[in-house]
Amino acid sequence: MFRFLMVLTISSTVGLKAWQTLFNNFAVEMAGLDGSHIGMIQSVREIPGFLALLAVYIMLMIKEHRLSALSILLLGLGLAVTGLFPSYTGLLWTTLLMSFGFHYYETTNQSLTLQYFDTAKSPWVFGQMRSLASASSVVISLMIFGLVYLLNYTQIYLIIGSVVIVAALWGLRQNPAHRDIIPQRKKMVFRTRYWLFYFLTFMAGSRRQIFMAFAAFLLVQRCHYTIQEITLLFVINDSINYFLSPIVGKSIIRFGERKVLSLEYSSLILVFLGYAFVQSKLLLGLIYILDHIFFNFAVGIQTFFQKIADPRDIAPSMAVGFTINHIAAVFLPAIGGMLWMVDYRIPFIAGAGMSLISMLAVQRIRTKV
Numbered sequence: 001m002f003r004f005l006m007v008l009t010i011s012s013t014v015g016l017k018a019w020q021t022l023f024n025n026f027a028v029e030m031a032g033l034d035g036s037h038i039g040m041i042q043s044v045r046e047i048p049g050f051l052a053l054l055a056v057y058i059m060l061m062i063k064e065h066r067l068s069a070l071s072i073l074l075l076g077l078g079l080a081v082t083g084l085f086p087s088y089t090g091l092l093w094t095t096l097l098m099s100f101g102f103h104y105y106e107t108t109n110q111s112l113t114l115q116y117f118d119t120a121k122s123p124w125v126f127g128q129m130r131s132l133a134s135a136s137s138v139v140i141s142l143m144i145f146g147l148v149y150l151l152n153y154t155q156i157y158l159i160i161g162s163v164v165i166v167a168a169l170w171g172l173r174q175n176p177a178h179r180d181i182i183p184q185r186k187k188m189v190f191r192t193r194y195w196l197f198y199f200l201t202f203m204a205g206s207r208r209q210i211f212m213a214f215a216a217f218l219l220v221q222r223c224h225y226t227i228q229e230i231t232l233l234f235v236i237n238d239s240i241n242y243f244l245s246p247i248v249g250k251s252i253i254r255f256g257e258r259k260v261l262s263l264e265y266s267s268l269i270l271v272f273l274g275y276a277f278v279q280s281k282l283l284l285g286l287i288y289i290l291d292h293i294f295f296n297f298a299v300g301i302q303t304f305f306q307k308i309a310d311p312r313d314i315a316p317s318m319a320v321g322f323t324i325n326h327i328a329a330v331f332l333p334a335i336g337g338m339l340w341m342v343d344y345r346i347p348f349i350a351g352a353g354m355s356l357i358s359m360l361a362v363q364r365i366r367t368k369v
Contacts, residue, residue, distance in 0.1 A: 001176040004174050008072050008105065010136045010167070012164075014164060015075045015161070018079060019082070020216070021140075024230070027041070028220060035337050035341055037088050038214075039333045039335075039338065042213035045095045046099070048102075052104065055067065055107050059186065064184075064315060065112065068112070069172045070104075070168070071103075071104035073101065074097060075168075078097035078098025079157055082161075106322065107319050111314055111318040123250070127246040127299070130245035130249075130296055130299070138235050141232075141238065144227075185313060187316065191313070202327060203361065204358070208295070210333075210336060210351040211295075214336060215275060219284060223284055224281075233285055233288060237292040238292075248297055257301075258363065261298075261304075261358075264300075265355045265358045271291050272348045273348070273352050275287060275348040276345040302321075
């Protein structure tokens, strides 16, 4: 299962990183989109995350690990055809297809990790997977950095999407499941005793969408970062996180989720305020790197849930959690895009407020660690 998740996680990372790296420049340079268009596309991108709860019912017909591979296949297909549709409508549809694959894989990835690795190992596994993802991001970012001098957007999207498709086809031929794993409930699970997990997941999704929709767009539109500079920034981010992610996993094991998440949210308050008020191109790039670093700490939400949950609730709860994570994400980027047109600082100030609320909420975490 570790090898299976490793290959598909690398593939998911390659696909998403290619989409993120190319999207803003492709949208501005080839499709001529503005902030309101970007916000709407980002909202559409989150619809599959909102519908992640449907994975519970899909798993009535398809085994969970097979759904993981099929999700990567959708991700690859969506990415491969993106360059063929350089328009607002085209980007809406290709983004939706790519996003269904990414979000359904992330749902099953988290679920399988929590099922197959116990509370003493799952933070380490999450850390290792994020480390491998970071290494993959460095490789694909360097590839894009070179390919932009040789190929056009359409060709780059097609090549990288095809690589992801090949990995998905490999995954469909694997059978990493164990018979001794505790059977999962094949229905929706929503329990009041999981309220803190639900709340932290909702706030994390709301806050994260502000970053996903507007942080890189801020760098491109207001600071005039080129595709090469954005790619270089991603390489720096992922090089740091390759070494840092395993340390984060070990820190959760040693210090517990409350301390690690408190550090994340207190730092993100400053990060979002930096986005809003810092004018320096170099300093904003540094803030973007710090934002990526602290995002790694968010795995503490899943490991916290693992410690308080009924083991049979893991798969349906990860699906419900992903839906909760994306409730605000469906509409928040679109609203943020409209507020951006009033003053670009407003979405980032809202992100700082969300981080403060989350920091206060994690003080309610109580586990044995």
